[in-house]
Amino acid sequence: MRTQVAIIGGGPSGLLLGRLLHRRGINTVILERRSKAHVLGRIRAGVLERGLVALLTEAGVSERLMREGLRHDGTLLSFDDTMFRVDFVGATGHAVTVYGQTEVTRDLYDAREADGAPTLFEAEDVAIHDADSDTPFVTCTRGGETLRIECDFIAGCDGFHGVSRTTIPADRRREFEKVYPFGWLGILSETPPVNDELIYASSERGFALCSMRNANLSRYYLQCSLEERVEDWSDEAFWEELKRRMPADQAKRLVTGPSVEKSIAPLRSFVSEPMRWGRLFLCGDAAHIVPPTGAKGLNLAASDVHYLHEGLADHYAGRGMDGLDAYSARALSRVWKAERFSWWFTTLTHRFPGQTGFDRRMQEAEIDLLRTNAAAQAAMAENYVGLPY
Numbered sequence: 001m002r003t004q005v006a007i008i009g010g011g012p013s014g015l016l017l018g019r020l021l022h023r024r025g026i027n028t029v030i031l032e033r034r035s036k037a038h039v040l041g042r043i044r045a046g047v048l049e050r051g052l053v054a055l056l057t058e059a060g061v062s063e064r065l066m067r068e069g070l071r072h073d074g075t076l077l078s079f080d081d082t083m084f085r086v087d088f089v090g091a092t093g094h095a096v097t098v099y100g101q102t103e104v105t106r107d108l109y110d111a112r113e114a115d116g117a118p119t120l121f122e123a124e125d126v127a128i129h130d131a132d133s134d135t136p137f138v139t140c141t142r143g144g145e146t147l148r149i150e151c152d153f154i155a156g157c158d159g160f161h162g163v164s165r166t167t168i169p170a171d172r173r174r175e176f177e178k179v180y181p182f183g184w185l186g187i188l189s190e191t192p193p194v195n196d197e198l199i200y201a202s203s204e205r206g207f208a209l210c211s212m213r214n215a216n217l218s219r220y221y222l223q224c225s226l227e228e229r230v231e232d233w234s235d236e237a238f239w240e241e242l243k244r245r246m247p248a249d250q251a252k253r254l255v256t257g258p259s260v261e262k263s264i265a266p267l268r269s270f271v272s273e274p275m276r277w278g279r280l281f282l283c284g285d286a287a288h289i290v291p292p293t294g295a296k297g298l299n300l301a302a303s304d305v306h307y308l309h310e311g312l313a314d315h316y317a318g319r320g321m322d323g324l325d326a327y328s329a330r331a332l333s334r335v336w337k338a339e340r341f342s343w344w345f346t347t348l349t350h351r352f353p354g355q356t357g358f359d360r361r362m363q364e365a366e367i368d369l370l371r372t373n374a375a376a377q378a379a380m381a382e383n384y385v386g387l388p389y
Protein backbone atom coordinates (compact mmCIF):
# COMPACT_ATOMS: atom_id res chain seq x y z
CA MET A 1 0.00 0.00 0.00
CA ARG A 2 1.25 3.55 -0.69
CA THR A 3 -0.01 6.92 0.55
CA GLN A 4 1.33 10.44 0.80
CA VAL A 5 0.91 10.84 4.59
CA ALA A 6 0.60 7.87 6.97
CA ILE A 7 -1.23 8.99 10.13
CA ILE A 8 -0.80 6.91 13.25
CA GLY A 9 -3.74 7.35 15.62
CA GLY A 10 -7.46 7.85 14.91
CA GLY A 11 -8.18 10.30 17.73
CA PRO A 12 -8.96 13.98 17.18
CA SER A 13 -5.42 14.87 16.04
CA GLY A 14 -5.20 12.18 13.38
CA LEU A 15 -8.75 12.63 12.16
CA LEU A 16 -8.56 16.42 11.90
CA LEU A 17 -5.22 16.24 10.08
CA GLY A 18 -6.61 13.63 7.69
CA ARG A 19 -9.65 15.75 6.94
CA LEU A 20 -7.70 18.97 6.34
CA LEU A 21 -5.21 17.18 4.07
CA HIS A 22 -8.01 15.47 2.13
CA ARG A 23 -9.49 18.88 1.36
CA ARG A 24 -6.12 19.85 -0.09
CA GLY A 25 -6.10 16.74 -2.29
CA ILE A 26 -3.44 15.02 -0.17
CA ASN A 27 -4.14 11.36 0.47
CA THR A 28 -3.69 9.70 3.86
CA VAL A 29 -4.14 6.37 5.62
CA ILE A 30 -5.00 6.37 9.34
CA LEU A 31 -3.84 3.42 11.44
CA GLU A 32 -5.86 3.16 14.66
CA ARG A 33 -5.01 0.57 17.31
CA ARG A 34 -8.53 0.27 18.73
CA SER A 35 -11.98 -0.14 17.23
CA LYS A 36 -14.04 2.90 16.19
CA ALA A 37 -16.56 2.08 18.96
CA HIS A 38 -13.78 2.12 21.55
CA VAL A 39 -12.46 5.48 20.35
CA LEU A 40 -15.96 6.96 20.41
CA GLY A 41 -16.56 5.55 23.88
CA ARG A 42 -13.95 7.80 25.47
CA ILE A 43 -15.11 10.76 27.61
CA ARG A 44 -12.47 13.45 27.36
CA ALA A 45 -12.42 17.21 26.79
CA GLY A 46 -15.36 19.57 26.79
CA VAL A 47 -14.21 23.10 25.93
CA LEU A 48 -13.22 24.23 22.42
CA GLU A 49 -11.07 27.32 21.93
CA ARG A 50 -11.99 29.76 19.20
CA GLY A 51 -9.08 28.49 17.11
CA LEU A 52 -10.35 24.92 17.15
CA VAL A 53 -13.88 26.05 16.24
CA ALA A 54 -12.41 27.99 13.30
CA LEU A 55 -10.34 24.98 12.22
CA LEU A 56 -13.33 22.63 12.38
CA THR A 57 -15.25 25.17 10.30
CA GLU A 58 -12.38 25.28 7.76
CA ALA A 59 -12.47 21.47 7.72
CA GLY A 60 -16.18 21.56 6.92
CA VAL A 61 -17.20 19.59 10.03
CA SER A 62 -18.74 22.29 12.22
CA GLU A 63 -22.42 22.07 11.22
CA ARG A 64 -23.53 20.04 14.29
CA LEU A 65 -21.08 21.95 16.52
CA MET A 66 -22.73 25.23 15.48
CA ARG A 67 -26.17 23.73 16.13
CA GLU A 68 -25.50 21.91 19.40
CA GLY A 69 -22.40 23.60 20.85
CA LEU A 70 -22.92 25.95 23.78
CA ARG A 71 -21.28 29.39 23.48
CA HIS A 72 -19.76 30.46 26.80
CA ASP A 73 -18.86 34.13 27.14
CA GLY A 74 -17.15 33.70 30.51
CA THR A 75 -16.54 31.41 33.45
CA LEU A 76 -17.13 31.46 37.19
CA LEU A 77 -14.43 30.95 39.77
CA SER A 78 -15.13 30.34 43.43
CA PHE A 79 -12.70 30.31 46.31
CA ASP A 80 -14.50 29.00 49.37
CA ASP A 81 -17.72 31.05 49.40
CA THR A 82 -16.45 33.94 47.26
CA MET A 83 -17.42 33.62 43.58
CA PHE A 84 -16.62 35.93 40.68
CA ARG A 85 -16.81 35.84 36.92
CA VAL A 86 -14.15 36.30 34.26
CA ASP A 87 -15.73 37.84 31.17
CA PHE A 88 -13.99 36.30 28.14
CA VAL A 89 -15.86 38.40 25.54
CA GLY A 90 -15.51 41.62 27.50
CA ALA A 91 -11.75 41.10 27.89
CA THR A 92 -10.85 39.50 24.54
CA GLY A 93 -13.81 39.73 22.16
CA HIS A 94 -13.86 35.94 21.98
CA ALA A 95 -15.93 33.17 23.57
CA VAL A 96 -15.34 29.43 23.92
CA THR A 97 -17.68 26.64 22.87
CA VAL A 98 -18.71 23.74 25.10
CA TYR A 99 -18.99 20.64 22.90
CA GLY A 100 -17.61 17.25 23.92
CA GLN A 101 -14.47 15.82 22.34
CA THR A 102 -16.48 12.66 21.76
CA GLU A 103 -18.79 14.65 19.46
CA VAL A 104 -15.85 16.28 17.65
CA THR A 105 -14.40 12.82 17.06
CA ARG A 106 -17.76 11.49 15.85
CA ASP A 107 -18.13 14.37 13.40
CA LEU A 108 -14.61 13.80 12.10
CA TYR A 109 -15.21 10.07 11.59
CA ASP A 110 -18.42 10.83 9.70
CA ALA A 111 -16.50 13.22 7.46
CA ARG A 112 -13.67 10.74 6.85
CA GLU A 113 -16.12 8.07 5.82
CA ALA A 114 -17.86 10.53 3.52
CA ASP A 115 -14.43 11.34 2.01
CA GLY A 116 -13.89 7.62 1.40
CA ALA A 117 -10.45 7.94 3.07
CA PRO A 118 -9.09 4.69 4.57
CA THR A 119 -8.90 4.09 8.32
CA LEU A 120 -7.33 0.78 9.40
CA PHE A 121 -8.92 -0.04 12.77
CA GLU A 122 -7.47 -2.59 15.17
CA ALA A 123 -4.06 -2.09 13.59
CA GLU A 124 -1.61 -3.88 15.86
CA ASP A 125 2.17 -3.79 16.22
CA VAL A 126 2.39 -0.49 14.36
CA ALA A 127 6.03 0.32 13.69
CA ILE A 128 7.69 3.26 11.98
CA HIS A 129 10.67 2.58 9.72
CA ASP A 130 13.32 4.81 8.14
CA ALA A 131 11.62 8.01 9.36
CA ASP A 132 14.99 9.77 8.99
CA SER A 133 15.23 8.84 5.30
CA ASP A 134 13.42 10.02 2.17
CA THR A 135 11.60 6.69 1.95
CA PRO A 136 9.88 6.07 5.29
CA PHE A 137 7.32 3.34 5.73
CA VAL A 138 5.01 1.95 8.40
CA THR A 139 4.17 -1.67 9.15
CA CYS A 140 1.36 -3.17 11.20
CA THR A 141 -0.58 -6.41 11.57
CA ARG A 142 -4.32 -6.75 11.07
CA GLY A 143 -6.13 -10.05 11.36
CA GLY A 144 -2.78 -11.82 11.42
CA GLU A 145 -1.65 -10.23 8.14
CA THR A 146 1.37 -7.89 8.03
CA LEU A 147 0.84 -4.68 6.08
CA ARG A 148 3.53 -2.33 4.77
CA ILE A 149 2.57 1.25 3.95
CA GLU A 150 5.04 3.27 1.88
CA CYS A 151 4.64 7.01 2.38
CA ASP A 152 6.26 10.42 2.02
CA PHE A 153 5.61 11.53 5.60
CA ILE A 154 4.38 10.08 8.90
CA ALA A 155 2.18 11.98 11.39
CA GLY A 156 2.47 10.60 14.92
CA CYS A 157 -1.00 11.31 16.33
CA ASP A 158 -1.07 8.27 18.62
CA GLY A 159 -1.26 9.95 22.02
CA PHE A 160 0.93 9.69 25.09
CA HIS A 161 1.14 5.89 25.03
CA GLY A 162 1.70 5.57 21.29
CA VAL A 163 4.80 4.44 19.38
CA SER A 164 5.64 7.65 17.53
CA ARG A 165 7.42 9.66 20.22
CA THR A 166 9.64 6.75 21.24
CA THR A 167 10.55 6.10 17.60
CA ILE A 168 12.68 9.23 17.91
CA PRO A 169 16.00 8.04 19.40
CA ALA A 170 16.27 8.86 23.12
CA ASP A 171 19.48 10.81 22.53
CA ARG A 172 17.60 13.04 20.09
CA ARG A 173 14.73 13.79 22.50
CA ARG A 174 14.52 16.21 25.43
CA GLU A 175 11.63 15.40 27.79
CA PHE A 176 10.20 17.73 30.42
CA GLU A 177 7.72 16.50 33.02
CA LYS A 178 5.88 17.57 36.14
CA VAL A 179 3.62 15.00 37.86
CA TYR A 180 1.01 16.52 40.18
CA PRO A 181 0.36 14.84 43.55
CA PHE A 182 -3.35 14.38 42.84
CA GLY A 183 -5.82 13.32 40.16
CA TRP A 184 -9.31 14.22 38.99
CA LEU A 185 -12.30 12.02 39.72
CA GLY A 186 -14.77 12.74 36.92
CA ILE A 187 -18.48 11.91 36.72
CA LEU A 188 -20.95 12.24 33.87
CA SER A 189 -24.63 12.47 34.85
CA GLU A 190 -27.84 12.96 32.90
CA THR A 191 -28.79 15.99 34.99
CA PRO A 192 -29.10 19.70 34.16
CA PRO A 193 -25.90 21.67 34.80
CA VAL A 194 -25.75 23.53 38.10
CA ASN A 195 -25.06 26.79 36.27
CA ASP A 196 -25.13 28.16 32.72
CA GLU A 197 -21.36 28.62 32.84
CA LEU A 198 -18.52 26.48 34.20
CA ILE A 199 -17.56 26.87 37.85
CA TYR A 200 -13.92 26.32 38.80
CA ALA A 201 -14.25 25.86 42.57
CA SER A 202 -11.34 25.91 45.00
CA SER A 203 -11.91 25.17 48.68
CA GLU A 204 -9.93 24.03 51.69
CA ARG A 205 -11.17 20.52 50.85
CA GLY A 206 -9.72 20.73 47.36
CA PHE A 207 -10.63 21.61 43.78
CA ALA A 208 -13.89 20.90 41.98
CA LEU A 209 -15.11 21.71 38.48
CA CYS A 210 -18.72 21.98 37.36
CA SER A 211 -18.96 21.54 33.59
CA MET A 212 -21.45 20.19 31.10
CA ARG A 213 -22.05 18.68 27.68
CA ASN A 214 -25.62 19.88 27.04
CA ALA A 215 -28.77 21.01 28.89
CA ASN A 216 -29.23 17.55 30.35
CA LEU A 217 -25.74 16.12 30.56
CA SER A 218 -23.39 17.43 33.23
CA ARG A 219 -19.70 16.75 33.81
CA TYR A 220 -18.22 17.24 37.28
CA TYR A 221 -14.72 16.69 38.65
CA LEU A 222 -13.21 16.46 42.13
CA GLN A 223 -9.53 16.70 42.95
CA CYS A 224 -8.63 13.38 44.58
CA SER A 225 -5.52 11.73 45.95
CA LEU A 226 -3.56 9.34 43.74
CA GLU A 227 -4.30 6.51 46.17
CA GLU A 228 -8.03 6.70 45.59
CA ARG A 229 -9.90 4.34 43.27
CA VAL A 230 -13.17 4.85 41.44
CA GLU A 231 -14.79 2.06 43.44
CA ASP A 232 -14.06 4.05 46.61
CA TRP A 233 -16.61 6.64 45.48
CA SER A 234 -20.34 6.00 45.47
CA ASP A 235 -22.44 8.52 43.55
CA GLU A 236 -23.82 9.79 46.87
CA ALA A 237 -20.33 10.32 48.28
CA PHE A 238 -19.36 12.20 45.12
CA TRP A 239 -22.35 14.54 45.27
CA GLU A 240 -21.91 15.25 48.98
CA GLU A 241 -18.21 16.11 48.52
CA LEU A 242 -18.94 18.26 45.49
CA LYS A 243 -21.48 20.29 47.49
CA ARG A 244 -18.87 20.87 50.19
CA ARG A 245 -16.44 22.34 47.68
CA MET A 246 -18.90 24.70 45.97
CA PRO A 247 -20.33 28.01 47.23
CA ALA A 248 -23.38 27.26 49.40
CA ASP A 249 -25.80 29.07 47.07
CA GLN A 250 -24.61 26.97 44.12
CA ALA A 251 -24.69 23.73 46.10
CA LYS A 252 -28.39 24.35 46.81
CA ARG A 253 -29.05 24.43 43.05
CA LEU A 254 -27.20 21.18 42.32
CA VAL A 255 -29.36 18.50 40.70
CA THR A 256 -27.88 15.09 41.43
CA GLY A 257 -28.54 11.79 39.69
CA PRO A 258 -26.92 8.45 38.79
CA SER A 259 -23.53 8.57 37.11
CA VAL A 260 -23.33 7.27 33.54
CA GLU A 261 -19.53 7.39 33.62
CA LYS A 262 -17.03 7.70 36.45
CA SER A 263 -13.23 7.69 36.13
CA ILE A 264 -10.01 8.99 37.65
CA ALA A 265 -7.34 10.70 35.52
CA PRO A 266 -3.87 11.57 36.81
CA LEU A 267 -2.55 15.09 36.19
CA ARG A 268 0.77 15.75 34.55
CA SER A 269 2.59 18.37 32.48
CA PHE A 270 4.79 16.82 29.81
CA VAL A 271 6.59 17.99 26.67
CA SER A 272 8.90 16.07 24.35
CA GLU A 273 11.16 18.13 22.08
CA PRO A 274 11.59 18.27 19.14
CA MET A 275 8.22 17.40 17.58
CA ARG A 276 9.89 16.16 14.42
CA TRP A 277 12.49 13.59 13.41
CA GLY A 278 13.20 13.39 9.69
CA ARG A 279 9.86 12.75 8.01
CA LEU A 280 8.05 11.92 11.27
CA PHE A 281 6.01 14.74 12.84
CA LEU A 282 4.36 14.47 16.27
CA CYS A 283 0.95 16.04 16.97
CA GLY A 284 -1.14 16.35 20.13
CA ASP A 285 -0.75 14.06 23.12
CA ALA A 286 2.01 12.13 21.34
CA ALA A 287 4.23 15.16 22.05
CA HIS A 288 2.71 16.90 25.07
CA ILE A 289 0.30 16.54 27.97
CA VAL A 290 -1.29 19.27 30.08
CA PRO A 291 -3.31 19.02 33.30
CA PRO A 292 -6.98 19.40 32.19
CA THR A 293 -7.53 22.47 34.41
CA GLY A 294 -7.00 24.93 31.56
CA ALA A 295 -8.93 22.82 29.01
CA LYS A 296 -5.91 22.85 26.69
CA GLY A 297 -5.23 19.22 25.76
CA LEU A 298 -7.53 18.87 22.79
CA ASN A 299 -7.02 22.50 21.81
CA LEU A 300 -3.23 22.16 21.64
CA ALA A 301 -3.65 19.12 19.38
CA ALA A 302 -5.63 21.41 17.06
CA SER A 303 -2.91 24.06 16.73
CA ASP A 304 -0.29 21.35 16.09
CA VAL A 305 -2.52 19.98 13.31
CA HIS A 306 -3.01 23.46 11.88
CA TYR A 307 0.74 24.06 11.60
CA LEU A 308 1.49 20.59 10.22
CA HIS A 309 -1.26 20.61 7.62
CA GLU A 310 -0.07 24.02 6.39
CA GLY A 311 3.50 22.77 6.07
CA LEU A 312 2.43 19.62 4.19
CA ALA A 313 0.14 21.60 1.90
CA ASP A 314 3.03 23.97 1.08
CA HIS A 315 5.28 21.01 0.28
CA TYR A 316 2.79 19.30 -2.03
CA ALA A 317 1.99 22.60 -3.72
CA GLY A 318 5.66 22.95 -4.64
CA ARG A 319 6.34 25.75 -2.17
CA GLY A 320 9.20 23.86 -0.54
CA MET A 321 9.90 22.49 2.94
CA ASP A 322 10.09 25.74 4.95
CA GLY A 323 6.72 25.15 6.63
CA LEU A 324 7.72 21.62 7.63
CA ASP A 325 11.17 22.73 8.72
CA ALA A 326 9.56 25.37 10.97
CA TYR A 327 6.88 23.04 12.33
CA SER A 328 8.48 21.88 15.58
CA ALA A 329 9.62 25.31 16.78
CA ARG A 330 6.32 26.92 15.75
CA ALA A 331 4.20 24.28 17.52
CA LEU A 332 6.38 24.23 20.64
CA SER A 333 6.14 28.00 21.03
CA ARG A 334 2.37 27.69 21.51
CA VAL A 335 2.64 24.40 23.43
CA TRP A 336 4.84 25.94 26.13
CA LYS A 337 2.50 28.92 26.58
CA ALA A 338 -0.39 26.50 27.12
CA GLU A 339 1.76 24.40 29.47
CA ARG A 340 2.44 27.53 31.50
CA PHE A 341 -1.23 28.53 31.67
CA SER A 342 -2.34 25.00 32.63
CA TRP A 343 0.35 24.80 35.33
CA TRP A 344 -0.57 28.27 36.63
CA PHE A 345 -4.31 27.55 36.76
CA THR A 346 -3.73 24.16 38.43
CA THR A 347 -1.36 25.65 41.00
CA LEU A 348 -3.83 28.47 41.73
CA THR A 349 -6.91 26.32 42.29
CA HIS A 350 -5.72 23.04 43.82
CA ARG A 351 -4.59 22.19 47.35
CA PHE A 352 -1.17 20.55 47.42
CA PRO A 353 -0.12 18.05 50.09
CA GLY A 354 2.52 19.67 52.31
CA GLN A 355 1.57 23.18 51.22
CA THR A 356 3.25 25.74 53.54
CA GLY A 357 1.59 28.82 55.01
CA PHE A 358 3.60 30.93 52.56
CA ASP A 359 2.37 28.81 49.62
CA ARG A 360 -1.20 29.39 50.79
CA ARG A 361 -0.68 33.15 51.06
CA MET A 362 0.70 33.17 47.52
CA GLN A 363 -2.46 31.45 46.31
CA GLU A 364 -4.66 33.90 48.20
CA ALA A 365 -2.77 36.90 46.81
CA GLU A 366 -3.03 35.55 43.24
CA ILE A 367 -6.75 34.89 43.71
CA ASP A 368 -7.29 38.38 45.10
CA LEU A 369 -5.39 39.90 42.16
CA LEU A 370 -7.48 37.86 39.69
CA ARG A 371 -10.70 38.82 41.45
CA THR A 372 -9.98 42.58 41.58
CA ASN A 373 -7.68 43.40 38.65
CA ALA A 374 -8.91 43.80 35.06
CA ALA A 375 -5.46 43.19 33.55
CA ALA A 376 -5.10 39.92 35.49
CA GLN A 377 -8.55 38.81 34.31
CA ALA A 378 -7.73 39.79 30.73
CA ALA A 379 -4.53 37.73 30.84
CA MET A 380 -6.45 34.71 32.08
CA ALA A 381 -9.18 35.22 29.50
CA GLU A 382 -6.68 35.54 26.61
CA ASN A 383 -5.12 32.21 27.57
CA TYR A 384 -8.42 30.46 28.21
CA VAL A 385 -10.12 31.41 24.90
CA GLY A 386 -6.89 30.41 23.16
CA LEU A 387 -3.86 32.39 22.05
CA PRO A 388 -3.71 33.07 18.29
CA TYR A 389 -2.27 30.31 16.07
Ligand code: FAS
Nearest residue numbers: 009011012013033045158159162284285292295296297298
Ligand atom coordinates in the same frame (compact mmCIF):
# COMPACT_ATOMS: atom_id res chain seq x y z
P1 FAS B 1 -5.61 10.70 21.69
O1 FAS B 1 -4.94 9.98 22.82
O2 FAS B 1 -6.99 11.24 21.86
O3 FAS B 1 -5.69 9.74 20.42
C1 FAS B 1 -4.61 8.90 20.10
C2 FAS B 1 -5.18 7.73 19.32
O4 FAS B 1 -4.08 6.90 18.91
C3 FAS B 1 -6.10 6.85 20.16
O5 FAS B 1 -7.30 6.62 19.47
C4 FAS B 1 -5.30 5.57 20.37
O6 FAS B 1 -6.13 4.43 20.40
C5 FAS B 1 -4.40 5.55 19.15
N1 FAS B 1 -3.15 4.84 19.35
C6 FAS B 1 -2.37 4.80 20.46
N2 FAS B 1 -1.29 4.04 20.24
C7 FAS B 1 -1.37 3.58 18.96
C8 FAS B 1 -0.56 2.74 18.15
N3 FAS B 1 0.55 2.22 18.64
N4 FAS B 1 -0.96 2.48 16.89
C9 FAS B 1 -2.11 3.02 16.39
N5 FAS B 1 -2.93 3.82 17.11
C10 FAS B 1 -2.55 4.08 18.38
N6 FAS B 1 -8.25 17.58 27.44
C11 FAS B 1 -8.99 18.70 27.68
O7 FAS B 1 -8.78 19.69 27.00
N7 FAS B 1 -9.95 18.70 28.66
C12 FAS B 1 -10.22 17.58 29.42
O8 FAS B 1 -11.08 17.60 30.29
C13 FAS B 1 -9.49 16.40 29.19
N8 FAS B 1 -9.76 15.25 29.90
C14 FAS B 1 -9.00 14.13 29.65
C15 FAS B 1 -9.23 12.94 30.36
C16 FAS B 1 -8.46 11.79 30.12
C17 FAS B 1 -8.72 10.52 30.90
C18 FAS B 1 -7.42 11.83 29.15
C19 FAS B 1 -6.55 10.62 28.90
C20 FAS B 1 -7.19 13.01 28.45
C21 FAS B 1 -7.99 14.15 28.68
N9 FAS B 1 -7.78 15.33 27.96
C22 FAS B 1 -8.50 16.45 28.18
C23 FAS B 1 -6.78 15.40 26.95
C24 FAS B 1 -7.33 14.80 25.68
O9 FAS B 1 -8.51 15.45 25.33
C25 FAS B 1 -6.26 14.90 24.62
O10 FAS B 1 -5.63 16.17 24.62
C26 FAS B 1 -6.76 14.59 23.24
O11 FAS B 1 -7.39 13.34 23.27
C27 FAS B 1 -5.57 14.64 22.28
O12 FAS B 1 -5.93 14.04 21.10
P2 FAS B 1 -4.88 13.10 20.30
O13 FAS B 1 -3.59 13.81 20.21
O14 FAS B 1 -5.60 12.69 19.08
O15 FAS B 1 -4.61 11.86 21.26
Ligand code: PHB
Nearest residue numbers: 045046211292293294295
Ligand atom coordinates in the same frame (compact mmCIF):
# COMPACT_ATOMS: atom_id res chain seq x y z
C1 PHB C 1 -14.89 19.16 30.71
O1 PHB C 1 -16.03 19.59 30.51
O2 PHB C 1 -14.59 17.95 30.61
C2 PHB C 1 -13.81 20.13 31.13
C3 PHB C 1 -14.06 21.48 31.03
C4 PHB C 1 -13.08 22.39 31.41
C5 PHB C 1 -11.86 21.91 31.88
C6 PHB C 1 -11.62 20.54 31.97
C7 PHB C 1 -12.60 19.65 31.59
O3 PHB C 1 -10.91 22.80 32.26
